[in-house]
Amino acid sequence: MAILPILVAPHPVLKQKCEPVTDVTDDIRQLLDDMLATMYDAPGVGLAAPQVGVSKRILVVDCAPRDADPQPMKLINPEILAASDDLSTYEEGCLSFPDQYADVKRPARVTVRYLDENGTQQEIEADGLLATCIQHEIDHLDGIVFVDHLSTVKRGIIMRKLQKLMRGKDRAAAAE
Structure with a gap:
């Protein structure tokens, strides 16, 4: 397994709608x-294919506590079939927005249909952190990032902090 580079906002790939996977191949399984x-x-706890530069409708999640056994999930072409009217708020972060966090409201429960790594259709009902995580990653597949759920002011603050953080990392790398 390879560690892939993670794209950082505002990379344009993060704002593109992803293409469905037409055939679950060994290459797709390797990517997962x-x-x-x-x-x-x-x-x-989650990663969508566009975050690693692949515009395919693929995501992985594992919301198990760090001290528990891993519970990885691999979802291909996920779609939300139903979402609860009641909402929950979680402080979300994103690997494409390093060290940036904000409260986001989303449906508390979702029903999701997807293909597993064998190409078999599956359906799950998720709540709590898993529901939030899956919705966050499906957003990525539609070119939506978590800051798009925030007010213009909050989004601007996070984007400025991120730019400052990335400039600092660029300067540190140049100094090495």
């Missing part, structure tokens, strides 16, 4: 494994 390795290495 590489994405999981990348997510765990980061560390994160």
Whole structure:
């Protein structure tokens, strides 16, 4: 398994709508494994293919507590079939927005249909952190990032902080 580079906002790939996977091949399965390795290495609880520069409708999540056994999920062509009217708020972050966090309201429960790594259709009902994580990653597949759910002011603050952080990293790399 390879650790893939994670794109950082405002990279244009992060704002593109992804293409569906037409055939679950060994290359797709390898990408899923590489994405999981990348997510765990980061560390994160979810990762969508566009975050690693691949415009395909693929995501991985693992919301298990760090001290528990991993519970990785690999979702191909996920779609939300139903969402609850009641909302929950989580402080979200994103591997494409390093060290940036904000409260985001989303449906508390969702029903999701997807293909697994064998190309078999699956359906799950998710709530809590898993529901939030899956919705966050599906947003990525539609070219939506978590700051798009924030007010213009909050989004601007996060984007300025991110630009400042990235300039600092660029300067540190140049000094080495």
